Amino acid sequence: MKKTILSLLVLVTGLSGFAQNTSYWQQHVAYTMDVDMDVKSHEYTGTQKLVYTNNSPDALNKVYYHLYFNAFQPGSEMDRRLQSIADPDDRMMADGKSRISALQPDEIGYLHPTSLTQNGKPVSFSEEGTVLVVTLAEAIPPGGTATFDMVFKGQIPIQIRRSGRDSEEGVALSMSQWYPKLAEYDFEGWHADPYIAREFQGVWGDFDVKITIDKNYTVGGSGYLQNAQEIGHGYEAPGTKIKKQKGKTLTWHFKAPRVHDFMWAADPEYIHDTLQVENGPMLHFLYKDNAAIKENWKKLQPKTAEMMQFFSKNVGTYPYDQYSVIQGGDGGMEYAMATLITGERKFGSLVGVTAHEMAHSWFQHILASNEAKHEWMDEGFTSFISHLYMNEYMGEKKTNPFEGSYKGYNYLVKSGKEQPQTTHADRYAENMPYSIAAYSKGEIFLAQLGYIIGQENLMETLKKYFNDFKFKHPTPNDIKRTAEKVSGIELDWYLMDWTQTTNTIDYGITAVVADGEQTKVSLERIGLMPMPLDILVVYADDTQETFYAPLRMMRGEKENPYPNLTRTVVEDWPWAFPTYDFTIAKPLTAIKAIVIDPSQLMADVNLENNAWENK
Ligand SMILES: [Zn+2]
Numbered sequence: 001m002k003k004t005i006l007s008l009l010v011l012v013t014g015l016s017g018f019a020q021n022t023s024y025w026q027q028h029v030a031y032t033m034d035v036d037m038d039v040k041s042h043e044y045t046g047t048q049k050l051v052y053t054n055n056s057p058d059a060l061n062k063v064y065y066h067l068y069f070n071a072f073q074p075g076s077e078m079d080r081r082l083q084s085i086a087d088p089d090d091r092m093m094a095d096g097k098s099r100i101s102a103l104q105p106d107e108i109g110y111l112h113p114t115s116l117t118q119n120g121k122p123v124s125f126s127e128e129g130t131v132l133v134v135t136l137a138e139a140i141p142p143g144g145t146a147t148f149d150m151v152f153k154g155q156i157p158i159q160i161r162r163s164g165r166d167s168e169e170g171v172a173l174s175m176s177q178w179y180p181k182l183a184e185y186d187f188e189g190w191h192a193d194p195y196i197a198r199e200f201q202g203v204w205g206d207f208d209v210k211i212t213i214d215k216n217y218t219v220g221g222s223g224y225l226q227n228a229q230e231i232g233h234g235y236e237a238p239g240t241k242i243k244k245q246k247g248k249t250l251t252w253h254f255k256a257p258r259v260h261d262f263m264w265a266a267d268p269e270y271i272h273d274t275l276q277v278e279n280g281p282m283l284h285f286l287y288k289d290n291a292a293i294k295e296n297w298k299k300l301q302p303k304t305a306e307m308m309q310f311f312s313k314n315v316g317t318y319p320y321d322q323y324s325v326i327q328g329g330d331g332g333m334e335y336a337m338a339t340l341i342t343g344e345r346k347f348g349s350l351v352g353v354t355a356h357e358m359a360h361s362w363f364q365h366i367l368a369s370n371e372a373k374h375e376w377m378d379e380g381f382t383s384f385i386s387h388l389y390m391n392e393y394m395g396e397k398k399t400n401p402f403e404g405s406y407k408g409y410n411y412l413v414k415s416g417k418e419q420p421q422t423t424h425a426d427r428y429a430e431n432m433p434y435s436i437a438a439y440s441k442g443e444i445f446l447a448q449l450g451y452i453i454g455q456e457n458l459m460e461t462l463k464k465y466f467n468d469f470k471f472k473h474p475t476p477n478d479i480k481r482t483a484e485k486v487s488g489i490e491l492d493w494y495l496m497d498w499t500q501t502t503n504t505i506d507y508g509i510t511a512v513v514a515d516g517e518q519t520k521v522s523l524e525r526i527g528l529m530p531m532p533l534d535i536l537v538v539y540a541d542d543t544q545e546t547f548y549a550p551l552r553m554m555r556g557e558k559e560n561p562y563p564n565l566t567r568t569v570v571e572d573w574p575w576a577f578p579t580y581d582f583t584i585a586k587p588l589t590a591i592k593a594i595v596i597d598p599s600q601l602m603a604d605v606n607l608e609n610n611a612w613e614n615k
Pocket of ligand 1: 379382
């Protein structure tokens, strides 16, 4: 008897230990970097002091850094991936060949630590492609802190993807993924993914960065400039004179608090404009002094203020005092407090790319789900809110602002190339199924969630999700649980089927027959994925009514999405039943048409069987 009690006690203690391990924690970094940039040779040298706090319950014997620029070398993993994928990114190809494979030694990118110490003692380190593996001199205990001092040298590659020198539009330096960046360690362990042109994940912390560069270059990027009065270049207080530094270079001093990355760009021909958002951040615009784009870039500025307010109102307040829109890179890419976009675009496209990249601030930057594992939570949610903005403010006014994504998703399903959204971003067979899964299917996750729980609940879910999980790397379960708490509807089935499988939705109307003075409607579930159904009935006199068949496993109901129409809630549809009947209390002759989901927010892969017409 005693023995039993004792073993029970052991068991209970063991369990509580397990519970502690699953409670939330995150690592912390504080970088101090001093970088010298040679704009002629495109080489740079730097020192980096990294204070790393291990808030995990684990002792760490190793740490990993990303050395992203090493990807831009012939024979790298990125190069081999480019050569072997069926649908390579056009930007990275020339004459059907990998541009990386053709790089000369003075055109490649590299990032090499030349010395590294931990608390003053040398540690052993080795480069494995784009990842630096560091075996620590002494383990960092749970709750412990280590200071890493590194000296590094780098070379900026010719612009091939995202970062690099001399972009197609003539921007001199697009400096993203440019410094040795500590990999994230979280409840899943290390995330030292090799860089093969896709997604990122970083540790939150504070960046203190000094960049010494040719004094003719204007610099923009993450972080607040600390010495604006010595720098000028449009950063000085309006109407004041700057204290000119002597010599051929300027040292720019930036501080970026509570970010997980630091990007910068520089060009000798940048125009630098600013615009203060009312009750919001200061916006900076840096773009080439090019007559062909100037007018669009001026018109972009009030639109950027408008979208900043739209996202702040609909998702949550933007928590920084600055945001910069910078011409650079090779398309559009989001970074902490800034974006790099190509600038030679029509006005609508310029606003569209800015809206998308700025919207990333909420999802990629501030929520920061692991983009490599849950790419749909970043690209998809970003697409959702930026399309809402474009629809409301750029005159698109579509009934379904997400229409294009539903079309894309349908295309993917029909292609037979769909992979579940749980696929690691690097491991899709081709780029197309990745893009549609991340952007379109990710956007539909939210749009369709609105169909399931109601539009008001959806927007409240988004706000609560942002508020509860900002700066916390949320996982898919977090958005699901938030929606459940807001709506009172159970959604595990939705998260699982939509994101972890390639099950599709297909409901159809099989028969509409007279049943005396009433009408019997027969429906079928053809697809494996369950859904609740909104059914619109149009009568011969053109009046309309809706019927709502909740899914039994939802254990709840949404509000009437068509408050101007009478809604009848019919019996729950249990998923395992392939067919379902309900009765309309009017004769068959009085019915003109019946439509499943008139909103088309439910991603039914076959719309042909969704409508019935009385002929
Ligand atoms: Zn994006």
